[in-house]
Amino acid sequence: MPSSKLNVCLIGYKFMGKAHSQAWRTVGRFFDLDAEPVMKIICGRDAAAVAEFAERWGWEQSSGDWQSAVRQDDVDLVDISSPGSTHAEIAIAAAQAGKHVFCEKPLAFTVADSKKMLAAVREAGVKHMVNFNYRRCPAVSLARQMIEAGEIGEIRHMRCTYLQDWLVDPNFPMNWRMRKEAAGSGSHGDLGAHSIDLARFLTGEIDEVVGMKKTFITERPAEGTSHGITATAGEGTEQVTVDDSSVFLAKFANGALGTFEATRLAPGRKNHNRFEINGSKGSLVWCFERLNELDYYSTSDPGTQQGFRTIFATEGAHPYAGAWWPPGHMLGYDHSFSNAASDLVQDIVHDRPCAPDFHDGAQCVAVLEAVDQSIESGSWAQVERIE
Numbered sequence: 001m002p003s004s005k006l007n008v009c010l011i012g013y014k015f016m017g018k019a020h021s022q023a024w025r026t027v028g029r030f031f032d033l034d035a036e037p038v039m040k041i042i043c044g045r046d047a048a049a050v051a052e053f054a055e056r057w058g059w060e061q062s063s064g065d066w067q068s069a070v071r072q073d074d075v076d077l078v079d080i081s082s083p084g085s086t087h088a089e090i091a092i093a094a095a096q097a098g099k100h101v102f103c104e105k106p107l108a109f110t111v112a113d114s115k116k117m118l119a120a121v122r123e124a125g126v127k128h129m130v131n132f133n134y135r136r137c138p139a140v141s142l143a144r145q146m147i148e149a150g151e152i153g154e155i156r157h158m159r160c161t162y163l164q165d166w167l168v169d170p171n172f173p174m175n176w177r178m179r180k181e182a183a184g185s186g187s188h189g190d191l192g193a194h195s196i197d198l199a200r201f202l203t204g205e206i207d208e209v210v211g212m213k214k215t216f217i218t219e220r221p222a223e224g225t226s227h228g229i230t231a232t233a234g235e236g237t238e239q240v241t242v243d244d245s246s247v248f249l250a251k252f253a254n255g256a257l258g259t260f261e262a263t264r265l266a267p268g269r270k271n272h273n274r275f276e277i278n279g280s281k282g283s284l285v286w287c288f289e290r291l292n293e294l295d296y297y298s299t300s301d302p303g304t305q306q307g308f309r310t311i312f313a314t315e316g317a318h319p320y321a322g323a324w325w326p327p328g329h330m331l332g333y334d335h336s337f338s339n340a341a342s343d344l345v346q347d348i349v350h351d352r353p354c355a356p357d358f359h360d361g362a363q364c365v366a367v368l369e370a371v372d373q374s375i376e377s378g379s380w381a382q383v384e385r386i387e
């Protein structure tokens with residue numbers, strides 16, 4: 001066990017709170033880290049519920065008061081897993097208290113808030129990371145290595161689709177993810193943000209966009225209880241204030257063309273986060289529903305043998321995979337969170353920049369916002385470059 005410790009304060013104890021708790025529970029056991037993450041304190045609005053969660057998941061303390069918790073002397077890192085509407089206030093308070101900050105996506109709802117968050121972490125000189133977890137699926141990290149090595153040549157197209165179906169049923173009740181004030185937007189910010197991050201990670205910066213969004217089911221049964229993406233109905237109905245579906249076209253700075261589609265209304269698609277990249281020498285295809293596989297087509301294969309091959313990214317040589325199970329023993333959703341936690345701890349200990357950091361988070365918000373501007377104006381919109 002390493003001699004130094006990194007005390008974590010987690011905010012949020014629902015779906016993302018669980019995913020982050022699982023990461024903090026496992027990361028130090030599978031990875032050789034130079035500091036031991038300690039599950040110091042977890043915060044949530046409902047003090048009784050969060051106390052129960054702390055007991056179940058092994059957090060040392062729990063609290064209903066995040067403002068005090070993020071300032072505790074025995075906290076080194078604040079991990080924000082609460083809804084998007086809370087990110088800016090918590091991240092800025094944590095940075096001002098001198099704590100490193102890990103934040104769920106999207107970083108914020110507006111470029112203006114993202115810039116304030118970026119300024120706060122820069123001013124405080126603390127480490128900052130946004131949890132775009134899909135970057136850390138081994139097959140996706142491998143795709144990046146292959147692109148950097150020139151395996152598919154010059155990129156011409158990137159096709160991103162992020163499709164889910166949990167809102168197909170018009171009787172699925174409201175939860176915070178369908179309220180603009182809590183979620184910022186619907187499929188656009190929740191799912192599109194992931195695709196934009198993968199696009200920036202693999203293909204590069206986006207210069208211009210034009211898009212459209214639609215809410216097909218405008219009213220739903222009111223919320224009774226909700227957890228993650230499940231909910232029970234209460235009395236009456238409530239107006240949906242975010243988009244169900246969003247699509248946009250993009251021009252990348254390197255000349256590539258992009259298409260993006262995000263929806264929660266695609267029957268049969270559960271967590272269909274997929275990209276296809278076509279380059280001058282080959283193509284790469286990945287989909288979260290088969291997250292361990294990366295499909296690769298190379299124009300340099302002999303003519304008689306050309307075709308997509310499936311790389312199973314579960315060998316020790318593949319990014320992150322070696323830290324887990326013997327070859328072929330498959331990783332899942334939760335591993336991407338642990339992989340991120342591992343990089344974050346090592347970046348903090350060794351004083352290295354994190355990726356994706358708040359600058360990446362802000363640049364992603366700039367793309368989301370430019371799409372909204374294009375919808376308002378009915379024409380292409382320039383994406384602001386964040387300093």
Ligand code: SOE
Pocket residue numbers: 164190191229271
């Ligand atoms: C719900 O649509 C959700 O949980 C997103 O909020 C996550 O970011 C995504 O990874 C899976 O789907």
